[in-house]
Amino acid sequence: MSAAGTAPRWAAALEGLPHEISAEQDGPCVRVALADLREALKRLRDRAGFAMCTFVTCIDGYPKEPRFELCHQLLSLEHNDRVRVRCTLPGDSAPTCSDLWPGAVWMERECFDMFGLRFEGHPDLRRLLMPDGYEHFPLRRDFPHHGIEPDRLYREWDRKRREHWTQTP
Amino acid sequence: MTTTQVFEYAPSPERIPGDDPLHGELMTLNMGPQHPATHGVLRLIVTLDGEQVVKCDPMVGFLHRGKEKSCETLGWHKFFPHTDRLDYVQPLMNNIGYALAVEKLAGIDVPERAKVARVLLMELSRIMAHLIYIGTLGIDLGAVTIFFYSFRQREELYKIVDAYTGHRMNNTYVRIGGLYADVDEGVEAMVREFLEQFPSALEEIDKLLTRNRIWNDRNRGIGVLSAQDAIARSLTGPVLRASGVDWDLRRKQPYSGYETYEFEVPLGSTGDCYDRYLVRMEEMRQSAKIARQALDRLATVKGDVLIEDRRYVLPPKDLVHTSMEELIFQFKVVTDMRIPRGQAYHAIESSKGELGFFVASDGSSKPLRCHIRAPGLMNIQSLPSLAEDRLFSDMVSLIGSLDFVMGEVDR
Numbered sequence: 001m002s003a004a005g006t007a008p009r010w011a012a013a014l015e016g017l018p019h020e021i022s023a024e025q026d027g028p029c030v031r032v033a034l035a036d037l038r039e040a041l042k043r044l045r046d047r048a049g050f051a052m053c054t055f056v057t058c059i060d061g062y063p064k065e066p067r068f069e070l071c072h073q074l075l076s077l078e079h080n081d082r083v084r085v086r087c088t089l090p091g092d093s094a095p096t097c098s099d100l101w102p103g104a105v106w107m108e109r110e111c112f113d114m115f116g117l118r119f120e121g122h123p124d125l126r127r128l129l130m131p132d133g134y135e136h137f138p139l140r141r142d143f144p145h146h147g148i149e150p151d152r153l154y155r156e157w158d159r160k161r162r163e164h165w166t167q168t169p
Numbered sequence: 170m171t172t173t174q175v176f177e178y179a180p181s182p183e184r185i186p187g188d189d190p191l192h193g194e195l196m197t198l199n200m201g202p203q204h205p206a207t208h209g210v211l212r213l214i215v216t217l218d219g220e221q222v223v224k225c226d227p228m229v230g231f232l233h234r235g236k237e238k239s240c241e242t243l244g245w246h247k248f249f250p251h252t253d254r255l256d257y258v259q260p261l262m263n264n265i266g267y268a269l270a271v272e273k274l275a276g277i278d279v280p281e282r283a284k285v286a287r288v289l290l291m292e293l294s295r296i297m298a299h300l301i302y303i304g305t306l307g308i309d310l311g312a313v314t315i316f317f318y319s320f321r322q323r324e325e326l327y328k329i330v331d332a333y334t335g336h337r338m339n340n341t342y343v344r345i346g347g348l349y350a351d352v353d354e355g356v357e358a359m360v361r362e363f364l365e366q367f368p369s370a371l372e373e374i375d376k377l378l379t380r381n382r383i384w385n386d387r388n389r390g391i392g393v394l395s396a397q398d399a400i401a402r403s404l405t406g407p408v409l410r411a412s413g414v415d416w417d418l419r420r421k422q423p424y425s426g427y428e429t430y431e432f433e434v435p436l437g438s439t440g441d442c443y444d445r446y447l448v449r450m451e452e453m454r455q456s457a458k459i460a461r462q463a464l465d466r467l468a469t470v471k472g473d474v475l476i477e478d479r480r481y482v483l484p485p486k487d488l489v490h491t492s493m494e495e496l497i498f499q500f501k502v503v504t505d506m507r508i509p510r511g512q513a514y515h516a517i518e519s520s521k522g523e524l525g526f527f528v529a530s531d532g533s534s535k536p537l538r539c540h541i542r543a544p545g546l547m548n549i550q551s552l553p554s555l556a557e558d559r560l561f562s563d564m565v566s567l568i569g570s571l572d573f574v575m576g577e578v579d580r
Contacts, residue, residue, distance in 0.1 A: 025274050025513040051400050054516070057540040059529055073514055073527065073542075077400065077414065080421050084514065103403030106550045114237075129230035129579055138238055145235075145242040 010048035010076075010083060014040060029084045037087045038095040041072060045100050050074035050083065053101035056108055058115045062141040066090050068117065072097065093118040114139035195223060198561075202231050206309045206565045209575030211549065213564070220561050225553040229546070232579035240539035245271055245345065245506055246483075248539070253339040255541065256577035258301045259294035261330070262519045263577075264343035269424055270515035270526035271345050275481060275508045282467070283347035283474040284425045289360070289463035290333070290342070291425070291517075292456040296367070297326050298520035299449045299456075303374060306446075306569030310387050315374060322370050325363050332356045346482045347475035352467075360464055367457050375450060388443040392555040392567045395440060403547045406522025408571060411448045412440035418518040430459050442570035449572075452520075481506065505534045514542075521545050521572060541580055545573030 008028045011021065017040055020031045032040045044050045054073040061067045068089040075082050087094070096119040098105040108119045109128040116137035119125060127134065136148050200206075200213040207213065210231035216224040236255065240248040252267045253260035265287050272279060279287075300319040307315030327337045333356050334342035334349075342349050378384045394404070399412040409416055417434040419427040435451035437444030476482055483502050484495040510532040516525035522544030529538040548571040555571075556564050 025276065025511045026515065029512070052403055054403065054514075054523065054525065055527065055540060055542045057527065057538070059538045061531075061537075071527070073525075077416055082514070084512070101403065102401050103547055103550065106546060107403075110546075127230075129233040131230070138235060139241075141241075143238075145238055 008083070009079060009081065010044060010050070013043045013047035017043070024084070027082060027084075029086055031086045031088075034087055034089060034094065037070070037085070038097070040085060041074075041097050041100055044074060044083065044085070048083075049076045049078045051077055053097065053104045053107070054082070056097065056104050056111055058111050058117055058139075060115060060139065060141045068092060068115065070094055070111075070117070089117070092116055093120055095120050096122040098122055113137070116140065200564070202228075207568060208305060208573070211568075211573075211575055211578075213552075215556075215561065215564070217561060222556045222559055222561055222564065225556045225564075227549050227552055229549060229575070230579050232575045234580070236580040237539050237541060241536050244535050245508060246502065248536075249343065250339065250341045253341055254576055255543070255580065256298070256519065256521065256524070256545070256574045257338065258574055259298040259520055260338060260340050261290045261334070261342060262294045262298075262517070262524065264341065265291055265425075266515070266517045266519065266524045267526050268343045268345055269517060270513055270528050271508065273515045274511055274513035274528050274530060275345070277346050277476060277478065277481060279347050279425075280473050280476060281426075282351075282470045282472045285463050285466045285470050286348055286352065286474060287343070287425050288427065288430065289460055289467065290330075292460040292463065293326055293329065293360070295456045295520045296453050296460075297323055297330075299453050300326070302449060302520075302569070302572045303378075303446075306566070306572075307378070309565045309569050310384065312378065312381070312384065315377060318370070318374055318377070322367065329356065329359050329363060332359060344475060344482065346478060347473070349475075351474050357464060357467060360460070364457050364461050364464070368454065371450070371453060378446070379450075385443065387562075387566050388446060388570070389441060390439075391442045391559065391563045392570060393439060393441045394551070394555070398551075399440065402551045404522065404551060405544050405547070406518065406520070407445055407448045407452060408522065408548060410435065411437035411444040413438055418516055418523060422516070424515070424517060430462050432456075432459050442566045445570045445572075481508075507532060507534055508536075516542065519544065521548070521574070521577070524577075541577075543577045543580060545575075545578040548573045549578060 017036050018033065019040065022029050022031065052075040054075045057071050059069045059071065061069060066088055070087045070089055072085040073082065094117055096108060098108055105124065106128060108122055109126060111117050112119060112125050113127045113130050114137060131153055133153055136143055196217045198215045198217055200215055202210040202212040212228040214226040214228065215222055236251050239251050249264060252263040255263045300323045304316040304319035331337045333352055334340040394412045396412045396414050399409045399414065413436055415434060415436055420434055432455045435448045437448050479498045484498050488495040489499045508530045510530055512529040514525055514527040516523045524544055525542035527540040527542065528536055531537040552567060552571060555567055
C-alpha cells in the first residue's frame with residue numbers, strides 16, 4: 001500500500017514520533033513501533049480528539065516472525081473519522097491503553113484471553129470468554145479449530161464434585 | 170468473603186452460628202447463568218449488603234462458540250450462517266454487517282435494488298430487536314401485557330421475514346455482492362400492511378408504559394450515564410444517544426444509501442434507563458418511516474440483487490447444472506475464494522450499537538483475521554459501575570435497558 005496522497009487530519013498530532021501512514025481499504029492507518037505505541041495513542045486521544053476506542057485486537061501472522069500485530073481502532077466523534085494504529089510486537093507483551101480509554105479494559109482482557117498478549121499496567125488481566133484455568137490461547141493460528149482437550153476443565157470439576165459427595169457422611 | 174472461580178467447585182461453607190445476613194454481613198449472590206432476567210447465559214457475581222449492591226462482577230463466555238476462529242477456518246462465504254447466530258434477534262443485520270465489511274475489503278459495489286432491500290430488512294430487524302427489548306424488559310419489571318403486545322407485533326415481522334427470505338430466524342439471506350434472491354410477489358403488500366398498523370400498535374405500548382407510575386419509578390434515575398462516560402466506555406447506539414450524544418452511523422458514516430432516506434435521530438437528555446426506553450421507542454417509529462421509504466423505492470428500482478462477478482459470487486443453480494464453466498466457478502468460489510490482501514473495518518448501526526466487522530486478508534483463500542466488534546460486550550462492561558451502590562432490584566432494569574444479546578457478546 002502506498003502512502004495516502006494528502007496527509008490525514010491527525011497527522012500533525014504525531015509530529016516528532018517515528019510513524020508510517022498507509023492507506024488501507026477503509027482509510028488511513030498508522031504504523032508505529034512498540035516503544036512509541038503508548039505515546040502515539042495518548043497523542044491521538046489528546047491532540048487529535050479520538051475520544052473513543054472502538055476495539056483492540058490482534059492479528060496473528062504465524063508462522064511469520066514476529067507474529068503478533070496489535071490493532072487499535074479509534075474513533076473521533078467530533079471530527080467523524082477513524083484511524084487504526086498498527087504495531088508489530090516483538091514478543092507477546094504490550095503497554096495497556098485501558099487508562100486512556102476505560103472501555104478498553106475488556107477489549108484487552110479478550111485479547112489476552114484469545115492471543116495470550118500481556119498488557120503491562122492492565123488493572124484486571126483475567127480471562128474473559130474462556131474459563132479460568134484454561135491453558136491455551138484459541139485464536140492463535142497454531143491452535144486447532146476443533147480445540148485442545150475442550151472438556152478437561154469440566155472433567156476435573158466433575159471429579160472434585162463426586163469426591164465431595166462420596167466423602168460427605 | 171470468598172472469591173469464586175468459574176470452574177472451581179466450592180462446597181458451601183459451614184453455617185456460622187449467629188451469621189445473619191440482615192445485619193450488615195456481606196452476601197455473595199450468584200445471578201445467572203440461568204436467570205431469566207439476565208437475558209441469556211450471563212452470570213453476575215453480586216456482593217450484597219442487605220439489598221444494596223456492593224460489587225458486581227459479570228462473567229461472560231458461556232455462549233462462546235469461537236465465531237472468529239470459525240471464520241478464519243471456514244473461509245469468507247461459509248461464515249454467513251455463523252453471523253446469523255451472533256445477535257440472534259436480528260440475524261439479517263449481522264449478515265449485512267459482515268457482507269458490507271467483506272465488500273469493502275474486496276472493493277465490490279452492490280446493485281441499487283439490493284441496497285434498498287438491505288435497508289428495508291435492516292430497519293425491520295431493528296424493529297424486531299427493539300420489540301424484544303421492550304417485551305422482555307416489560308416482563309422483567311412486571312408488565313406482562315407488554316410482552317404479549319410486543320411479541321404479537323414481532324410475530325407479524327417474523328411472518329414477513331419468513332416470506333421474504335425463506336426462514337423465520339437464521340436467514341443467511343445476504344451474500345457477498347448482494348442478496349441471495351429477489352423478493353417474491355405479495356411480500357411487499359405484507360410489509361405495507363404491517364407498517365400501516367404498526368404505529369397504532371406502538372401507541373398502545375406507549376400508552377401503557379410511558380406515563381405508567383411503576384414503569385417511571387423503576388426506570389427513572391437508574392443507571393445514569395453522562396455523555397463523557399458513555400464515550401470513554403466505548404458505548405454506542407441507543408445507550409450513547411440516550412446520554413445526549415448525537416451519534417448515529419446511519420447519519421454520520423452512511424452505508425447502503427442511508428444518506429438518501431429521511432429520518433430523525435432521537436436523543437435523550439439524562440441518560441438513564443427511562444431515556445433509553447424513550448430513545449428506542451422513537452427509533453422504532455423512525456425505522457418504520459425508513460422502511461416505508463425503502464418499500465416505495467423497491468417498487469421503482471428494478472434490476473438484479475446480486476452482482477455478476479464470478480470471482481466472489483456463486484453462479485445461479487440452474488446454470489451450475491447445465492454449464493461446465495459455471496460448475497467450475499461454483500467449485501472455485503466454495504473452496505478457494507480469494508480476496509485481495511488488505512484490511513478493512515466496517516461498522517453498521519445495529520439495534521444495539523456499533524456492530525463492526527474487522528476483516529484482514531493475506532490473499533489466500535482463508536481470512537487472516539475476522540474480528541467482531543460487538544456492542545453488547547461494551548454494554549455489559551459498564552454494568553458493574555452502574556449497578557454499584559444501587560438496589561438489587563435496579564439490576565433488572567439495568568440489564569434490560571443496556572439490551573445485550575449473549576450470542577453477540579460471547580461470539
